[in-house]
Amino acid sequence: MSYAAITSSVIEELQAICGRDHVVFDDEKKLKKYSRDQVPEDKYARLPEVVVMPRSAREVAAIMKLANRETIPVTPRAAGSGLSGGAVPIYGGILLSIERMNAILEIDTANLMAVVEPGVVTNQLDAALKPYGLFFAGYPMSEEFCFIGGNVAENAGGGRAIKYGVTGRYIRGLEVVTPTGDIVQLGGKRVKDVTGYDLVSLMVGSEGTLGIFTKIVVKLLPRPNARVAVLSLFRDAEAAIAVVPEIVTAGKLIPAAIEFMDHFSFSMAARSLQETFPYDQIGAVLLFEVDGSDNGLVRAEAETIRRICEHRGAIEQHLADTEQSIERLWKIRKQIPWAIKRYTPHQSIEDIVVPMAAIAALLPKLDEIGRRFQTQIPVFGHAGDGNLHATPMKNPEHTLEHWDRMLPDLLTDMYRTTARLGGTISGEHGIGHKRRDFMGLVMEDAQLDMMRKIKLALDPQNILNPGKVVAI
Amino acid sequence: MSYAAITSSVIEELQAICGRDHVVFDDEKKLKKYSRDQVPEDKYARLPEVVVMPRSAREVAAIMKLANRETIPVTPRAAGSGLSGGAVPIYGGILLSIERMNAILEIDTANLMAVVEPGVVTNQLDAALKPYGLFFAGYPMSEEFCFIGGNVAENAGGGRAIKYGVTGRYIRGLEVVTPTGDIVQLGGKRVKDVTGYDLVSLMVGSEGTLGIFTKIVVKLLPRPNARVAVLSLFRDAEAAIAVVPEIVTAGKLIPAAIEFMDHFSFSMAARSLQETFPYDQIGAVLLFEVDGSDNGLVRAEAETIRRICEHRGAIEQHLADTEQSIERLWKIRKQIPWAIKRYTPHQSIEDIVVPMAAIAALLPKLDEIGRRFQTQIPVFGHAGDGNLHATPMKNPEHTLEHWDRMLPDLLTDMYRTTARLGGTISGEHGIGHKRRDFMGLVMEDAQLDMMRKIKLALDPQNILNPGKVVAI
Numbered sequence: 001m002s003y004a005a006i007t008s009s010v011i012e013e014l015q016a017i018c019g020r021d022h023v024v025f026d027d028e029k030k031l032k033k034y035s036r037d038q039v040p041e042d043k044y045a046r047l048p049e050v051v052v053m054p055r056s057a058r059e060v061a062a063i064m065k066l067a068n069r070e071t072i073p074v075t076p077r078a079a080g081s082g083l084s085g086g087a088v089p090i091y092g093g094i095l096l097s098i099e100r101m102n103a104i105l106e107i108d109t110a111n112l113m114a115v116v117e118p119g120v121v122t123n124q125l126d127a128a129l130k131p132y133g134l135f136f137a138g139y140p141m142s143e144e145f146c147f148i149g150g151n152v153a154e155n156a157g158g159g160r161a162i163k164y165g166v167t168g169r170y171i172r173g174l175e176v177v178t179p180t181g182d183i184v185q186l187g188g189k190r191v192k193d194v195t196g197y198d199l200v201s202l203m204v205g206s207e208g209t210l211g212i213f214t215k216i217v218v219k220l221l222p223r224p225n226a227r228v229a230v231l232s233l234f235r236d237a238e239a240a241i242a243v244v245p246e247i248v249t250a251g252k253l254i255p256a257a258i259e260f261m262d263h264f265s266f267s268m269a270a271r272s273l274q275e276t277f278p279y280d281q282i283g284a285v286l287l288f289e290v291d292g293s294d295n296g297l298v299r300a301e302a303e304t305i306r307r308i309c310e311h312r313g314a315i316e317q318h319l320a321d322t323e324q325s326i327e328r329l330w331k332i333r334k335q336i337p338w339a340i341k342r343y344t345p346h347q348s349i350e351d352i353v354v355p356m357a358a359i360a361a362l363l364p365k366l367d368e369i370g371r372r373f374q375t376q377i378p379v380f381g382h383a384g385d386g387n388l389h390a391t392p393m394k395n396p397e398h399t400l401e402h403w404d405r406m407l408p409d410l411l412t413d414m415y416r417t418t419a420r421l422g423g424t425i426s427g428e429h430g431i432g433h434k435r436r437d438f439m440g441l442v443m444e445d446a447q448l449d450m451m452r453k454i455k456l457a458l459d460p461q462n463i464l465n466p467g468k469v470v471a472i
Numbered sequence: 473m474s475y476a477a478i479t480s481s482v483i484e485e486l487q488a489i490c491g492r493d494h495v496v497f498d499d500e501k502k503l504k505k506y507s508r509d510q511v512p513e514d515k516y517a518r519l520p521e522v523v524v525m526p527r528s529a530r531e532v533a534a535i536m537k538l539a540n541r542e543t544i545p546v547t548p549r550a551a552g553s554g555l556s557g558g559a560v561p562i563y564g565g566i567l568l569s570i571e572r573m574n575a576i577l578e579i580d581t582a583n584l585m586a587v588v589e590p591g592v593v594t595n596q597l598d599a600a601l602k603p604y605g606l607f608f609a610g611y612p613m614s615e616e617f618c619f620i621g622g623n624v625a626e627n628a629g630g631g632r633a634i635k636y637g638v639t640g641r642y643i644r645g646l647e648v649v650t651p652t653g654d655i656v657q658l659g660g661k662r663v664k665d666v667t668g669y670d671l672v673s674l675m676v677g678s679e680g681t682l683g684i685f686t687k688i689v690v691k692l693l694p695r696p697n698a699r700v701a702v703l704s705l706f707r708d709a710e711a712a713i714a715v716v717p718e719i720v721t722a723g724k725l726i727p728a729a730i731e732f733m734d735h736f737s738f739s740m741a742a743r744s745l746q747e748t749f750p751y752d753q754i755g756a757v758l759l760f761e762v763d764g765s766d767n768g769l770v771r772a773e774a775e776t777i778r779r780i781c782e783h784r785g786a787i788e789q790h791l792a793d794t795e796q797s798i799e800r801l802w803k804i805r806k807q808i809p810w811a812i813k814r815y816t817p818h819q820s821i822e823d824i825v826v827p828m829a830a831i832a833a834l835l836p837k838l839d840e841i842g843r844r845f846q847t848q849i850p851v852f853g854h855a856g857d858g859n860l861h862a863t864p865m866k867n868p869e870h871t872l873e874h875w876d877r878m879l880p881d882l883l884t885d886m887y888r889t890t891a892r893l894g895g896t897i898s899g900e901h902g903i904g905h906k907r908r909d910f911m912g913l914v915m916e917d918a919q920l921d922m923m924r925k926i927k928l929a930l931d932p933q934n935i936l937n938p939g940k941v942v943a944i
Contacts, residue, residue, distance in 0.1 A: 108827075108829075109721060110717050110828070157666075168673075169641065182918035184919045185916070186919065188895075188896070189827035189894050190825050190827060190894075190895060191634065191858065192825050192854075192857045192859050193825060193898075194627045194898050194899065194902050194903075195896040195911070196915065196920075196923050197678055197923050197926060198640070198676065198678075199922060201676075202674050205666045205670050206670075210669075222720070222726070249582070249584075253694070254694070297769055355662060356582070356583050357580075357582035382664075385664045386664070422662075423660075427662065427666065428664055431666075431667060443668065446654035447668075448668075450930060451669050451671070454929055457925040458925060469669070470668060
């Protein structure tokens with residue numbers, strides 16, 4: 001890949017496009033802010049040469065035309081809350097931050113659609129929708145700070161996918177600036193649309209490599225009136241996991257969430273929040289949420305769950321039916337990645353996903369891998385979707401060199417194990433550059449080749465977020 | 473486009489691949505069966521040079537490799553129940569029928585997934601799932617004869633999209649033979665997967681132009697125990713349409729279906745079924761279905777609908793809560809296209825879709841277009857999705873030449889009107905070759921160009937279903 005360097009005349013052009021205040025190039029402290037996402041290890045970070053903060057699709061298009069003319073790589077960035085390095089400018093060049101494009105443009109209650117700019121914080125949209133009795137069912141766990149644009153770029157999942165699906169299900173329209181600087185309107189406020197190829201779905205989850213979103217049309221749902229959460233503590237992981245398919249098949253209900261936390265994840269998170277539990281008896285924990293329009297039905301569903309868990313040997317269960325008490329339970333779950341991060345920066349939060357019923361077979365294999373590599377692998381995540389954040393952590397007794405040398409082998413082992421169970425390497429965090437070179441473990445060349453061809457058909461100079469998803 | 477003719481040595485190769493019994497080339501009566509789909513007018517039909525009926529992905533791949541070597545166009549075909557000419561071999565060549573690939577390979581109750589071949593009839597899958605208390609929520613109106621493979625190729629919609637979405641939502645994995653003859657496994661039994669570009673969604677709705685499906689992994693849902701249908705008769709269309717957004721917003725419920733039938737459609741269909749209604753008082757009719765796991769809740773929702781319709785002036789309402797009585801109401805709705813077809817073969821069943829709340833503005837405009845072109849345009853379809861099958865019919869007083877000359881102008885007018893209301897030209901029937909040349913009315917060149925680039929990236933010789941979706 002041979003890209004041009006940023007010259008002072010390029011800087012001047014960028015300033016003319018976005019305004020002087022919205023171009024950063026000589027302030028290393030500011031540039032550093034844009035050098036990484038939430039992947040903790042330094043080796044995945046890289047300083048951009050210049051950061052631009054456009055305010056409109058027209059400005060974004062002008063930047064892309066300039067970048068094409070000069071062969072400069074452009075890396076789009078939303079909140080930087082990603083977990084695969086997708087927003088890291090690994091070839092330097094232009095970092096295009098959409099942070100100033102952050103307006104909620106329209107809440108259309110008649111069509112149950114919202115039109116937003118990509119820099120809107122997910123929770124801000126939720127707060128704006130609440131008075132209308134509506135909600136956006138995409139629910140990444142970082143909703144307090146992630147941007148809708150990033151959610152769409154990564155096709156963010158989260159805790160409610162088993163019932164509500166992931167972000168993509170709710171994206172009906174996109175205004176996109178193409179890699180070559182055209183502005184196109186894909187989809188719209190239609191709930192059905194088969195007019196040509198589904199470019200909206202192709203853009204969703206393309207990790208900023210196929211286009212930059214400048215407007216997003218989001219489908220809304222009536223906000224559920226009733227919510228109940230159930231936290232169920234089990235003596236061992238097998239008993240907990242056996243509950244999951246039983247809820248759906250025997251219980252005949254699809255909860256909004258079924259979260260899994262192993263002993264290590266749960267204890268570390270709950271302890272750091274000063275919660276009291278019989279930690280030494282707990283092998284694994286499930287957190288359920290059920291929601292709906294009818295309070296009686298939702299309570300009955302929660303009771304079905306409680307009963308199934310009891311039957312499967314739950315040693316303690318907590319029901320929560322107020323917003324505050326429900327959030328208290330979720331807080332434990334959301335605390336886990338932070339607790340792990342505080343424990344060590346030398347860790348790799350993974351995002352493997354298997355068919356739901358294969359989790360029972362996956363867990364002991366993860367244990368085995370941990371033992372083989374003599375390292376702790378806490379496991380937590382979305383049991384209802386088969387999506388587990390197994391997180392290998394550096395053994396304090398190992399050197400950093402050992403950890404760096406070992407990790408790729410450990411991940412190869414984990415990914416191969418996952419693939420053998422019908423799974424794959426990312427359920428919601430994406431590939432970015434962190435997992436790019438592992439793609440061949442779960443996909444034939446012919447499939448990777450299709451991705452390469454599509455990328456180069458739309459971005460012939462490979463300048464939009466190069467080096468991500470698939471090696472060109 | 474310059475394609476090679478089929479030589480006798482090509483026929484021999486095809487026979488070697490599929491077996492002599494599964495290659496048809498010298499029997500015009502048999503070839504004719506494969507010359508059209510459900511578009512009635514002859515001008516959209518074309519005889520294939522040869523029909524092949526492969527039994528496996530390997531055979532399909534061998535056919536594509538041969539076709540690439542010889543530059544022969546290949547048109548894949550499922551049940552031929554399409555409504556846009558998608559399965560018509562407009563350049564002759566090879567018609568590839570997947571009718572023999574019709575096995576239900578697996579019903580995986582632990583993961584709520586089924587694996588099927590593309591030639592399985594939609595209702596056959598439903599019947600196979602019923603004993604397990606499961607269902608496939610894709611619900612095209614032709615489920616008695618359409619094939620799952622065709623549903624996926626067209627991203628079929630149907631009557632239940634407002635609640636359940638369309639076919640694509642349930643397609644988790646595909647085995648695909650690419651235009652160049654590779655066999656790739658896309659997705660799988662995962663409910664979440666962001667490992668690379670979403671090629672599954674790109675394939676869904678690509679109308680057989682980007683790949684041929686040889687295996688389909690379908691997500692299943694627990695079968696709703698309770699169903700109630702409500703048929704509500706109104707004096708005029710405005711009153712009926714005003715109900716639709718009110719159900720969702722004020723009623724706070726998402727029915728499984730909200731179907732609209734105008735006076736002409738409803739009367740023609742119901743009369744042909746010997747049903748008795750006060751036809752001269754009816755301006756428009758809505759058919760609702762609500763379903764769910766709780767009988768009481770479903771009945772309460774049906775009652776909410778009944779009350780809102782009554783408040784909006786419904787002159788007569790019929791509730792149905794047994795499978796038989798519900799099917800009787802749906803039968804009227806499903807009868808409409810057949811009744812229109814019997815009325816005249818010179819008609820054009822359209823598939824326009826607008827944002828749900830724009831239907832009220834669209835209906836009088838369709839009336840206006842009918843008056844301007846002095847022709848009847850019965851309107852029926854999926855009001856809950858904004859997807860209406862407005863069907864211009866030849867005025868018996870006009871000549872066939874007049875109709876042929878007039879129709880493109882009428883359609884241009886209808887599509888422009890739809891686009892101005894935020895709509896587009898196809899919600900579920902697809903583009904095929906019937907609507908291909910109208911794409912420019914609702915899409916900028918840049919977007920069409922993206923589609924062309926993707927098509928040529930994956931099918932450089934443009935041999936897989938050429939001439940469909942977008943002109944190359």
